[in-house]
Amino acid sequence: MNKNYIITGLVIFVLTVLSPFWFNMITTTQAAPEPELVGKAKTEKKCVLGKYEMRANHMSLLDEWRDSVVRNADRMYTAANGNSFNMSLSTGENSCLGCHEDKAKFCDSCHTYASVNPYCWECHTNPKEIK
Template sequence: MSKNAIMAGLVVFVAMALLPFWYNIGGSSAAPEPELSEKAKAAQKCVLDKYDMRANHMSLLDEWRDSVVRDADRLYESTNGKTFQMSLSTGEESCLGCHTDKEKFCDKCHTYASVDPYCWECHTTPKEINQ
């Protein structure tokens, strides 16, 4: 093969490899801010701080699941000293006590991140609880 054909092939390859990056320049948006209920705003403190919850809530929920199912331990003491019920189904002192609108709070970010959690296959949604 000639040197020119090899160079042309490399240029086409690099252009195709970088196309997704060029396509998204300036087009990405920030993650949506979940809408907090009045109760959540008034509490001002969640189980973990806002950034830890965003990054690690799935790991925390997995730990809670194991703790509840395997050890029958239903209480979690937060780093701020407050005790929470490890539950996705009941309770004023659980996540769903403050975060009552699944569509505005959970689904908004899960849709943005293109994830489909399976929590609600077993657990009732917050609106079902509060009816």
């Protein structure tokens, strides 16, 4: 009697531990997004930081940019590779979205995949949406 309870509990526990495995078997798993350079970014070939550095660190960079613009009115960023950029997420040709034109591909695909919900777009707008 008691042993049956224990075995039942054990089976539930094992199933719970293995849940990441069977959950992906019974649901359709979305593949990792393939980052793709489109529009201006494709031809430009110069970004603020290197590829992996940018992937890992862009949120801190944007945070520093925000402080720099809002508190010091300093809007120019000179990157390690010598290029200078306008410290802006979405305004003008020299901003992030000025070069990487497609927000859905450039921002959202990875953020959705990694379940990251940045609050950038609570203030900023996608320039494409205004037109």
